[in-house]
Amino acid sequence: MYVVYTLAIPLIASAICALFGRKTKMAAYAAVTGMTLSAVLFTANLFFATSATAGLDSFATTAGLSTVGLMVAYVVIVIGTLVTWFSLPYIKNAGRIYYPLLLIIISTTAAAVLSTNVATLYIFLEIGTLSTAILVTYRKGRAFEAATKFVVLNSIGSSFTLIALILMFLNYGTLNIGSFGSTSSNAVLLISLFLFIGLGTKIGVVPMHSWVPDTYGEAPTPVSTFLAGTVKAATAFILIRFLFALHPVLDVVLLFIAVTAVLTVGVGAFMAYTQKDLKRFLAYSSIEQAGIILFAVGIGSSAALTGGIFQIINNMVMKSLVFLCVGAIIAATKQRNVGGLGGLVTKMPIVAGGFLIGALALSGIPPLNGFISEYLILQAGFDKGGFYPALSVALLVLTFPMFAGYIKVFQRVFLTVDHKKEAPGVSYLSIYIILPIIILSVLCVLMGIFPTAIVDQINKLSLALLGG
Amino acid sequence: METVLAFGILWVICAILIVILSDKWATVALLALNLIIAAFLLTENDLIGALVKAALGIVSPIIILLAIARTKQPRPRFGTLPLMSAALLTLALSYLVAFSAQSQFPLGRTTESYALVALFGIAFLILVSQRSILKLLLGILVLENIGTLLIAWGANTALLSVVAEVFVVLITLTIALIALMDFAEYGSIDGSELTNLRG
Secondary structure: OHHHHHHHHHHHHHHHHHHHOOOHHHHHHHHHHHHHHHHHHHHHHHHOOHHHHHHHHHHHHHOOEOOOOHHHHHHHHHHHHHHHHHHHHHOOOOOOOHHHHHHHHHHHHHHHHHEOEHHHHHHHHHHHHHHHHHHHHHHOOHHHHHHHHHHHHHHHHHHHHHHHHHHHHHHHOOOEHHHOOOOOHHHHHHHHHHHHHHHHHHHOOOOOOOHHHHHHHHOOHHHHHHHHHHHHHHHHHHHHHHHOOOOOOOHHHHHHHHHHHHHHHHHHHHHHHOOOEHHHHHHHHHHHHHHHHHHHHHHOOHHHHHHHHHHHHHHHHHHHHHHHHHHHHHHHHOOOEHHHOOOHHHHOHHHHHHHHHHHHHHOOOOOOHHHHHHHHHHHHHHHHOOOHHHHHHHHHHHOHHHHHHHHHHHHHHHHOOOOOOOOOOOOOOOHHHHHHHHHHHHHHHHHHHOOHHHHHHHHHHHHHHOOO | OHHHHHHHHHHHHHHHHHHHOOHHHHHHHHHHHHHHHHHHHHHOOOHHHHHHHHHHHHHHHHHHHHHHHHOOOOOOOOOHHHHHHHHHHHHHHHHHHHHHHHHHOOOOOHHHHHHHHHHHHHHHHHHHHOOEHHHHHHHHHHHHHHHHHHHHHHHOOHHHHHHHHHHHHHHHHHHHHHHHHHHHHHOOOEHHHOOOOOO
């Protein structure tokens, strides 16, 4: 039961925020309280309430929810809580829509991750997509254009997803993916392609990625953080769960996904390197990260899926960290162009440290968490044989521009001091901005040094997904 | 393969009609399509699906017509070359899918399957050849209709019918709302004129 409470609390808090209307401070505090309560209850449920696990399992099953996705849903709720804290000082004039919609997006993302039912999955995905579209318009002006690209492309993706989900029901005769038997390979091919195009659009796979830089660039930074770090990774998790629920999984589909993933990494990394706007830089880097996750899906072995799901959880932490650091820079300096910044390491040491940890983790540098998951994925690629070793090498080579991009951005924003230019003024940063950065930095390090507990759990899930 | 050819040509004609008609008449064409599908559902003994489709299938076109009324602007002429290449591409796609999957695709009901491929072709053609946000919305709604037909022919559950149709209306509302915002900001709902961001 606890898990349902934890998902219901943000929705209730969302309704309360909506009731506060233009009393934005009250709405903000209601949102922060609701999300914190949800995260605390979820933590208690996961780590302390062992006696409730049996009850939780049976309730979750009847509600069409899966306990195996709890770990991912937990990270969604935790990141959502940190993003809500961050919003408190960052969003000065939240208006009527900001907090209600943010909380709806957080809770529907967590619910979609837990969903094992074709109908509930579609409902949660759609509510999340439409709420995001409205929230992206928050800053007005150019944000309308970004919202247009987001909603049109994602609605096309939703239509493909809907068709895939209905085809699943038609072919397997049940709404519950846990009860899927086997069907003809033609049907699996069709469902897989529709599912990949539908969910791939939401993940930002090349060539359906054009909405990503505009949306992440124009949405308020906390929203960009949650979209890039969490919603994208959660959607990739949903893709894994539904794709590997199909029997038989076709090698040709996996190879297609792997090739698309390598292309996605290449386009994301090269485009990121050329960006001067910090948020657009991170947006393209999130496309590159999506490619790495999808490459694990394309390999399709249990080792690759373990690496892929660990990369999904890591991506939520790492990407949220760097986005929040950029948000802190924007909040302190009112600038987001790399050229207008410099020498911030002495003025914002915690943010500089957080960004460095996040960037190194995203680049797969040991001993941080990104290294473990990316190593597992590449190792699985080399082990699989066929085209996969060559694709793994290509993937590895294509990630270099991204690493170079992170070094360039860190050097220019935090280290370089141009004495000819006036140094950017830095204003005081609230504890609600600094604390999430510290928590996520610590998580990046801890998950890298002590990955065993998480990897063991994920390994069980991977084996279960492949029917092992 | 004659059936495929007949459906292929039929939907190319339908799609070209929707594409070249004014937004208003294209929306009326969508309304007609929705009502035809509702009638189909009735013949399939899916009463709830038919009622939901008839009721909500009217709502979406009304929302679009309201949006059209509030966004009066010279509509861009369609490009002949992209239209023809898209038509040829989707016709080829129709053959390819129907030929490779034969009678197993996707329902085991051959004629209906071709009709679905045809509907997919219409949506595809609109989505690749159009720049107006409202025309793109029409394409999305045609695509969603495939879901409606699949539910009726194979799944036949009231839950899925209602869920799918309610979200069709919500998608229409959201895109129409954002189109109005675009018009207020840029004076246009033509995607090729929204160029402040670089994609």
